[in-house]
Amino acid sequence: MSPLLSSIFSTGFAFAILRVMTPLLFPALGVAVSELAGSVNIALEGIMLVSAFFGVIVSAYTGSLFLALIAGIVAGVFMGALLAYFHLKMKADIILGAIALNMFASGITIFLLFLITGDKGSTSSLQSLVFPSIDIPLLKSIPILGEIFSGHNILTYAALLAVPFFYVLMFKTPLGLRIRAVGQNPDAAESVGINVDKIKLYALMLSGLFGALGGLYLSMGYVSWFSRDMTAGRGFIAIAAATLGGNMPVGILLSSLLFGFVNSIAIYIASLNVPSELIQMIPYLVTLIALAVFAMRAQRIKNKSGAIQEHFDPDAVDALVKDVIKAEGDS
Numbered sequence: 001m002s003p004l005l006s007s008i009f010s011t012g013f014a015f016a017i018l019r020v021m022t023p024l025l026f027p028a029l030g031v032a033v034s035e036l037a038g039s040v041n042i043a044l045e046g047i048m049l050v051s052a053f054f055g056v057i058v059s060a061y062t063g064s065l066f067l068a069l070i071a072g073i074v075a076g077v078f079m080g081a082l083l084a085y086f087h088l089k090m091k092a093d094i095i096l097g098a099i100a101l102n103m104f105a106s107g108i109t110i111f112l113l114f115l116i117t118g119d120k121g122s123t124s125s126l127q128s129l130v131f132p133s134i135d136i137p138l139l140k141s142i143p144i145l146g147e148i149f150s151g152h153n154i155l156t157y158a159a160l161l162a163v164p165f166f167y168v169l170m171f172k173t174p175l176g177l178r179i180r181a182v183g184q185n186p187d188a189a190e191s192v193g194i195n196v197d198k199i200k201l202y203a204l205m206l207s208g209l210f211g212a213l214g215g216l217y218l219s220m221g222y223v224s225w226f227s228r229d230m231t232a233g234r235g236f237i238a239i240a241a242a243t244l245g246g247n248m249p250v251g252i253l254l255s256s257l258l259f260g261f262v263n264s265i266a267i268y269i270a271s272l273n274v275p276s277e278l279i280q281m282i283p284y285l286v287t288l289i290a291l292a293v294f295a296m297r298a299q300r301i302k303n304k305s306g307a308i309q310e311h312f313d314p315d316a317v318d319a320l321v322k323d324v325i326k327a328e329g330d331s
Contacts (some may be wrong), residue, residue: 011147013264018148018156021260023222024050025159026214027238028256029166030249036170037203038183043083043098045235046105047208048215051076053109056226057116060126066157068129069216076212077205084204088197088299102235110228122227130224131155131217153221155213160253161294162210163196167249169206179203211235235286240287245292255290257310262286 027044034041041047051072059068074304078099086097114120133153140150170176178199181189214234219226237259244258245251266282 004293008265008268011144013268014148015151016264016267017257017260018152019222019260020263021256022153022156022159022251023214023218023234024238024241024259024263025253025256026162026217027211027235028241028245028252029162029249030210030214031242032166032252033170033179033238034203035242035247036183036206037179037200038186039084039087039094039200039204040239041080041083041098041204041207041211042095042236042239043079043101043105044211044214044238045231046098046102047076047211048218048231048235049078049105049229050079051212051215052219052230053112053226055110056123056126056128056219056252059129060123060218063289064128065129065131067218068220070311072216073209073212076208076215078208080204080211081201082129082207083208084201087204106229109226113226113228120228123225126225128225129220133219153217155217155221155267158213162213163249163253166252170249175199175202187195201208214238237287240291244290258290259287271290 006020017225022054027048030044030047031041048226054075055068057063058071062068083094083097083101086100087094113123114297117125119125130153133151134157136150138196140146168176170179172220178189178194179202182194182199182203184195190196215231218230238256241255242252244255245253263283266280269282286292291317
C-alpha cells in the first residue's frame with residue numbers, strides 16, 4: 001500500500017476529517033436556518049471572518065476565553081442582524097447585501113488588524129488564547145474509536161451537538177415552526193398572526209450565531225491566530241453543504257463530513273510532489289461536481305414525479321400553519 005493510501009486508511013486521517021469538518025458544519029447549519037426562513041444567508045464568509053478576528057483580539061487583550069467567545073458571538077449575531085436590516089428594513093436584495101457584508105468584513109478586519117498590530121497579515125505578534133481540547137473519559141481508552149473521537153477541540157464537540165440542537169430547534173419548538181412556515185409561504189404565515197419580518201430577523205441572527213462559532217474555531221481552535229481572509233471560501237462551501245444536505249440536520253452532517261474528507265485529502269496530498277495550485281483547487285472542484293450531481297438528481301426526481309409546483313407544496317404549508325396555530329394556542 002502506498003504511503004498516501006496508508007495515511008488515508010488510518011485513525012489519524014479520520015481524526016483530521018472531524019477537525020476539518022468543524023468550520024464547515026457550523027456555517028452550514030447557519031445557512032440552513034436562514035434558508036428555511038426563506039432568506040438565504042450567503043454572508044457566512046464575512047460573519048466567520050469578523051468573529052474569528054474579534055475572538056482573537058479580545059482573548060489577547062483580556063486573557064479570557066469566555067469574553068472572547070462572547071465577543072465572537074456578538075460580532076456574528078450583529079452581522080446577521082445587519083444583513084436583516086438591509087434586507088427587511090431597507091428592502092435591499094439579500095444576495096447583494098450579503099456580498100457587500102463579505103467585502104466589508106474582509107476590508108475592516110485587515111484595517112483593524114493593521115491598526116492594532118501594525119501587521120496586515122496576521123496576529124502572530126499577539127499572545128491569543130485557544131479553546132481547549134478534551135479527552136473523553138472511557139472513550140479515549142477504546143482502541144480506534146478513542147483515537148478518532150477523543151482529544152478534539154471543545155468546539156468540535158459543540159459542532160456535533162449543534163446538529164441535534166438544530167433538529168430540536170427547527171422541528172420541536174414554536175420558533176422552528178414559525179421559521180419553516182415563513183419560509184414555505186410568508187402570506188399564509190402572516191394570515192395567522194406571525195410577524196414575518198421578525199421571524200426572518202431571528203433566523204438571520206441564529207445564522208450569524210452558527211457562523212460565529214465556525215469563525216471562532218478557525219482562529220482559536222484550528223489554529224491559534226487570525227490571518228487575513230483566513231476563511232478561504234469555507235462560508236461558500238457551507239452553502240453547498242447545506243444544499244446537498246437538503247437543509248436537514250443529518251444530511252448537513254453527512255455533506256459536511258464529505259467536504260471535510262475532501263479537504264483532508266487535499267492536506268495529505270500537499271506532502272507529495274504535486275503543484276500547490278492543483279491541491280488548492282480540489283475542494284472547490286468537488287463542490288462544483290457535488291452540486292451538479294445534486295441538481296441533476298433533483299431534476300430527474302422532479303421529471304419522474306411529474307411535479308410542476310414551483311414555489312411550495314400547499315399541503316405542507318397547510319400542515320405547518322395548523323402546527324403554528326396549535327403552538328400559538330398552547331403558548
